[in-house]
Amino acid sequence: MSTTYDLVVRGGRIVLEGQGILEGDLAISDGRIAALGATLPAGIAPEEFDARGLHVLPGVIDTHTHWGYRGEFANDARTDSAAAAIGGTTTAHVLHRVPAGAYERFRDAAAAHSVIDFLLTPTVFNEATAQMIPQAIEQWGCRAFKFYLAYRDLPNAQPGDNWNELTDGLMMEALDVLSRYENTVAFVHAENAEVIARTVQRVRASGADGLAAWEEANPDIAEAEAIQRAAILCERAGVPMYLVHLSGKAAINMVGRVRRDWPHTFAETCPHYLFHNVDRSSTAVKFSPPVRSPADNAALWEAVADGTINCIGSDNTTTCSPAKTGDVWSLTRGGPGAGVLLPLLLSEGVNTRRLTLERVAQVTATNAAKVLGLHPRKGAIGIGADADLVLVDLALARSVSPELLGLDSDYTLYDEMTLTGWPVAVLNRGKFVARDFEVVAAPGSGLSLGRQWAATTE
Structure with a gap:
């Protein structure tokens, strides 16, 4: 089968707007979410990420x-x-x-x-x-x-x-x-x-x-x-x-x-x-x-x-x-x-x-x-939305420190507080920006956005 997508995230618990949680797969093409399903076919993308046991949030x-x-x-x-x-x-x-x-x-x-x-x-x-x-x-x-x-x-x-x-x-x-x-x-x-x-x-x-x-x-x-x-x-x-x-x-x-x-x-x-x-x-x-x-x-x-x-x-x-x-x-x-x-x-x-x-x-x-007038392009997981995704391990515990986050500040407001539930991978427009507490995106990879629609929470 020829590849159709750039990346497939497999087996995650995907948090969907107004629909609860879907345990399944998510495919990304050209920086956007292109397919969602309980089980997407094998071989449809050159890269896959195993998200079993993780929750996928916008x-x-x-x-x-x-x-x-x-x-x-x-x-x-x-x-x-x-x-x-x-x-x-x-x-x-x-x-x-x-x-x-x-x-x-x-x-x-x-x-x-x-x-x-x-x-x-x-x-x-x-x-x-x-x-x-x-x-x-x-x-x-x-x-x-x-x-x-x-x-x-x-x-x-x-x-x-x-x-x-x-x-x-x-x-x-x-x-x-x-x-x-x-x-x-x-x-x-x-x-x-x-x-x-x-x-x-x-x-x-x-x-x-x-x-x-x-x-x-x-x-x-x-x-x-x-x-x-x-x-x-x-x-x-x-x-x-x-x-x-x-x-x-x-x-x-x-x-x-x-x-x-x-x-x-x-x-x-x-x-x-x-x-x-x-x-x-x-x-x-x-x-x-x-x-x-x-x-x-x-x-x-x-x-x-x-x-x-x-x-x-x-x-x-x-x-x-x-x-x-x-x-x-x-x-x-x-x-x-x-x-x-x-x-x-x-x-x-x-x-x-x-x-x-x-x-x-x-x-x-x-x-x-x-x-901010960015929805539905951002803020929710759905077909056509930017593939801005956070893959979270709800059992992962880490103690907060400036070193963990790479801050210029020499303290945080939550120093030494142990938090349970951290991202293990973060994608911005379909590209990994952070994995396992390390930034993998280059400075300047972020985009300046413009507001498009009226303010609402409906």
């Missing part, structure tokens, strides 16, 4: 990662994309504070260094970047834009912390511009900057330190209020809203309220809000919004399981331990989360029966692809 689409946040953008594109690939990510949604007029430079740097596909989304943070929106849409193919309601007017701020010049009025005008174009979506970091400016000043003046003090200074009411305000502005303009990194119960409850008036509201959380809290974690886990209580952890797990949370993103930033030394007020925000998003959910979600494999596929791939 490649992770990390909805929220930062390259160049503290380090050099091109270097992060290389190292963070490689770590992400080891952990099963095949597409990165890179949110970056791109200066007006510099988008193509950053996009080209990512294209030259990333081993996985990516979308680069700019931030609207001042008049110049707001005026850039038509060019970003018409010339660069952007459809998503990031809006920060935080990082203004902070007392005793770290250098660069008060960079945000976005006001409610400027955001309203920017959303009006987005509304003139099809298939746009506003990614929103929702925290009330004025509330936080005052609470930070008060709590810091009291002499309090530590993660609990940081949480008190960044209260959940500041997050909930900003969600409501952003929803009103997005509803007025008719622009879908995607809320990044929800931190706890107050935010979840507000999402339920605003969806009644603006159903085109999508919600994301991150692994650190599921796993870390003020009772057990160190100040290395300083984020904005902050990690909160064990009760907030539990509420978020429930929201992931019941569908309130649509997506999970890493909020990864390359950070090294010297930036996490000192009192909590002087520490850098963020932390390295590349490469562990899927293993964390497999180990502590699937293997503990909090989540099904189908739900993990939804929150890490399918819903992200739909929100």
